[in-house]
Amino acid sequence: MANIVVSGAAGRMGRLIVALVLRDGQHRLAGALEAPGNPLIGQDAGEVAGAGRADVAISGDYAALARPATVTLDFTSAEASLGHLEIAAANGAAIVIGSTGFTPAMETRARAIAPRTRTVIAPNMSVGINVLMKITAEVAAILGTFDAEVLEIHHNTKVDAPSGTALALGRTIADARHSDFAANAVYGREGITGVRAPEKIAVLALRAGDAVGDHTVIFGGQGERLELTHRAQSREALVRGALRAAAWLEHQAPGLYSMRDVLGL
16 A cells, blocks of 8 residues: 655645546555645635545645655656655655656656656556557567558647657657657658658647547558557546556665666567
């Protein structure tokens, strides 16, 4: 039973995590965090989540919650998560980060800090997506002459594009083909673009309605096309994956891990 601290406890993902922890009873809600100044600070996290009283008040002080015996689940924002990672590392607390939108500089900083404590960072915590990542690498290598494209759709309130998961799929393809993703990525097409260069990997984003998150990897050859698709039907898939990561992370040595480590892929 992991002692879970939920970051962003009053937000959409945070409330879902709190509710699932309380409902399943497989872990203990040890703390709830919100940004300083949030009007719900001091309120009971379970009641805010609509899951009944939890006797855990939402706090604005992460340093007071981050302890070696806790695992923090953080789906807030790249900037906030990086700050929380620094505090977790200083306090010896384990942390699972599912936030996206990290800049290259932020990614570099996170990779430097994360090994100081037990850390999982993944652009997508769902089990299915991480299986898709593994399959995509295998197919990209086998179908090395096929054109590769990634298409994703998310809800209209998502603030970063393409999604972190779509970018990770693009990098997976490039790595499998021993190519430089940054040099070959395409994020949009318009006008007379000319013939598609075989080494290019397009990562295209759609935003519409309340779509939780669909990702499709397309391998196009001559006379045939292979498509691999994962559809998230509920954000609960992300939460369950994150809780699985938290339980696994409790027993690991300090280091930076991925969901593929968690799942043994």
